Amino acid sequence: MQNPFETQELAAFRRTLQDFVTTEIKPYADDWDEAGEIPWELHQKVGALGVWGFGIEERYGGLGFDDCFMRAAYNEEFAKCGANGIPAAMNGRMISIEPIQRLASQEIKDRILEDIVMGRKGSSLGVTEPGGGSDVANTRTTAQRDGNHFVLNGQKTFITGGMTSDYFVIPARTGRPGLEGLSLFFVEADTLGFSRSALPRKMGWWCSDQATLYLDEVRVPAENMMGEENGGFLAIMENFNLERVALIAGMLGMMKVCYEESLDWARERATFGKPLVKHQVIRHKLVDMSTKIDAAEAYLNTICWLVNNGQMPVDKISKAKVFTSKALEFCASEAMQIFGGAGYLRGNLVERVYSEVKVMSIGGGSEEIMKDLASRQMGF
Ligand SMILES: Cc1cc2nc3c(=O)[nH]c(=O)nc-3n(C[C@H](O)[C@H](O)[C@H](O)COP(=O)(O)OP(=O)(O)OC[C@H]3O[C@@H](n4cnc5c(N)ncnc54)[C@H](O)[C@@H]3O)c2cc1C
Numbered sequence: 001m002q003n004p005f006e007t008q009e010l011a012a013f014r015r016t017l018q019d020f021v022t023t024e025i026k027p028y029a030d031d032w033d034e035a036g037e038i039p040w041e042l043h044q045k046v047g048a049l050g051v052w053g054f055g056i057e058e059r060y061g062g063l064g065f066d067d068c069f070m071r072a073a074y075n076e077e078f079a080k081c082g083a084n085g086i087p088a089a090m091n092g093r094m095i096s097i098e099p100i101q102r103l104a105s106q107e108i109k110d111r112i113l114e115d116i117v118m119g120r121k122g123s124s125l126g127v128t129e130p131g132g133g134s135d136v137a138n139t140r141t142t143a144q145r146d147g148n149h150f151v152l153n154g155q156k157t158f159i160t161g162g163m164t165s166d167y168f169v170i171p172a173r174t175g176r177p178g179l180e181g182l183s184l185f186f187v188e189a190d191t192l193g194f195s196r197s198a199l200p201r202k203m204g205w206w207c208s209d210q211a212t213l214y215l216d217e218v219r220v221p222a223e224n225m226m227g228e229e230n231g232g233f234l235a236i237m238e239n240f241n242l243e244r245v246a247l248i249a250g251m252l253g254m255m256k257v258c259y260e261e262s263l264d265w266a267r268e269r270a271t272f273g274k275p276l277v278k279h280q281v282i283r284h285k286l287v288d289m290s291t292k293i294d295a296a297e298a299y300l301n302t303i304c305w306l307v308n309n310g311q312m313p314v315d316k317i318s319k320a321k322v323f324t325s326k327a328l329e330f331c332a333s334e335a336m337q338i339f340g341g342a343g344y345l346r347g348n349l350v351e352r353v354y355s356e357v358k359v360m361s362i363g364g365g366s367e368e369i370m371k372d373l374a375s376r377q378m379g380f
Contacts, residue, residue, distance in 0.1 A: 001294040003069075003301050010069050017077035020049060029083040030347055032207045038089050040164075047119025049074075052093045056101055061114035068304035071242070072249035079253030082349035084356045087250070088208035092124035092161025093117075095243045096169045099125075099236045103226035104186050112167055122165035125239075126156035126213055133158065134369045136171070136233070137179045141215060143172035143225075150174075150225060152185060152193075152218040158363075162211025163198050165189065170215070175230040184232030186224045193218040204355035240365065241312055244321045245303060247364045251324040252296050254353050254360075258328075258335035259289045261350050266338055276338065285334045292327035299323065315377035318370040325361035332357050 003010075024045060032038045046052075047061075051074040056062020078087040093116055100113060100123065115121040127133070131140055141154025152172050159168075168187045175181030187194060199210040227235045263286055266277035276282045299320045306313045332354040336343040343350050361367050 001297045003297075005069065005301060005305050007069075010067075010073060013070055014073045014077060016049065017051075017074060018080075020045075021077055021081045025078075025081040025086060029081050029086060033083045033085055033352070034206070036206050037209070038086055038207050042086075043090050043119035043122065045119070046090055047117060052097055052117045052119070055098055056113070056117055060101065060109060061117035062101075068242075068245060068307040069301075071246060072252075072300055072304050075246045075249035076253040076256075079250040080257055082257050083207065083352055084250065084254065084359075085205035085207040088160055088205050089164075090119070090122075090161075091246075092122055092159070092165055093119075094246060095239060096123040096125040096167070098239050098242070099169050099184065099226060100167070100186065103184060103232065103235060105223045107223070108186055116167065121167065122161050123167040123169070124159050124161040124165040126159045126162070126168050126170045128156060128158045130155050130157050130212070134366060136182075137177075139171055139173055139182055141170065141172040143174050143183060143185060145174075145222070146219070148222050149219045150185065150222060152187065152215045152220065154215050155212060156215075157210075157212040158199065159211050159213055160208060162196055162213055163209040168213065169226065169236075170213075171233045172215075179233055181230055182233035183229050184226040184236065185220055186226055187215070187218060187220055191218050191220060203358065204352065205359055238312055241314055241317050242307075243364050244317050244370075245300070245307065247360060248296070248300050248303070248317070248320050248324045251328045251360050252293065252300060254356065255289070255293050255296065255324075255328050255331040257349055257353055258331040259286065259293060261348075262286065262289070262335040262338040265342070269340075282338060285338060289331045289334055292330060296320070296324045296327050315374045318365070318374040318377065321365065322361075322367045322370045322374075325357070325367060328353075328360060329357050 050063050053062035054071050055066035058064040097116055101109060116123045127136060129140055143150040143152045166189050170185050170187050171182045172185055173181050174183040193216045195214045196211045226232050266282050267275055269276045303313060303316055303320060335350040336354050339350055342348060345351060
């Protein structure tokens with residue numbers, strides 16, 4: 001669907017991303033997904049595109065500006081590679097860089113930020129705990145002051161990039177129950193008492209690593225507290241909204257894969273003496289998919305325009321995330337149906353997208369939690 005806010009710069013950026021995905025990712029996507037990992041040099045090649053530099057100052061390797069449309073273009077075009085574990089394997093950065101720039105000490109930023117932005121090192125955000133991910137207010141990991149240090153104890157799980165990242169942003173309890181008692185900490189993977197283990201095999205996203213992190217008497221300097229004591233977590237709420245915009249854009253890319261792949265197949269495959277696409281029922285499926293894609297794209301573009309104009313439309317972002325994950329579920333299912341048995345085979349793009357639907361409707365704020373958030377924003 002045409003973007004009324006399209007600029008020449010955005011179109012050129014999108015073309016660069018498309019070329020990159022076509023030459024540097026698509027030919028290898030199957031192998032990487034089956035192998036369960038991507039080569040580390042890909043992080044650096046992607047870093048050179050500047051996609052982790054939005055909103056990051058140039059002295060840290062960033063672009064020195066932000067643009068929600070460009071963020072969305074990155075997430076959409078990379079999702080079109082057909083194996084979302086690939087961007088996921090690199091995007092722990094996306095949700096941890098901004099808090100590091102805004103809230104970490106000058107010494108930490110000078111030492112590590114450029115390495116993260118350029119893809120030389122990885123960083124992750126560790127919020128979810130074994131006891132639950134939706135109820136963040138109930139975080140059990142603690143950080144106790146001890147002289148010039150804090151001592152962290154607890155566990156985080158499902159942390160994307162958890163096995164490969166060097167740096168972690170971790171909320172821990174320093175005060176009273178609830179979100180108001182949480183502070184953020186910068187934790188380095190080589191700190192004594194920090195350990196990690198990979199999650200068992202997953203339904204999808206095979207080539208991205210998720211880990212459980214163990215914090216056992218992890219001592220960090222007091223300067224590693226990011227932002228205000230007991231105010232750190234609240235200070236990164238905006239970050240979650242940008243993560244959700246990225247997920248919406250990624251889902252849009254996945255839906256387009258479903259539509260384009262199944263349309264090609266419907267033109268090629270013949271049953272009862274004519275191509276599938278000549279059967280009305282199949283045409284209707286494709287039109288229904290296309291309609292949902294148009295709606296999601298229009299929703300996303302409006303959100304990007306609002307963000308670029310200084311607003312953070314939390315209710316719309318929350319609703320759009322639910323709308324898009326439901327639309328993706330529909331498109332993935334209908335695409336599989338159009339493919340018939342061929343869609344059930346490993347290596348088929350549609351099969352992989354189908355296996356990646358649920359992580360999009362659960363991760364980054366589940367559908368149920370998004371609806372709760374939207375209703376609070378709308379005053380009921
Ligand atoms: C592949 C993958 C990667 C991830 N990466 C990260 C990461 O990098 N960092 C990170 O911190 N986390 C990450 N997560 C965790 C993710 O954010 C959580 O899975 C998500 O927030 C849900 O938490 P939970 O799984 O503990 O489910 P729970 O909180 O236990 O909820 C279970 C179900 O109950 C529903 N539910 C919960 N409370 C309510 C309620 N009040 N009303 C109605 N329904 C409710 C939920 O919507 C969900 O459907 C990742 C998850 C996956 C699967």
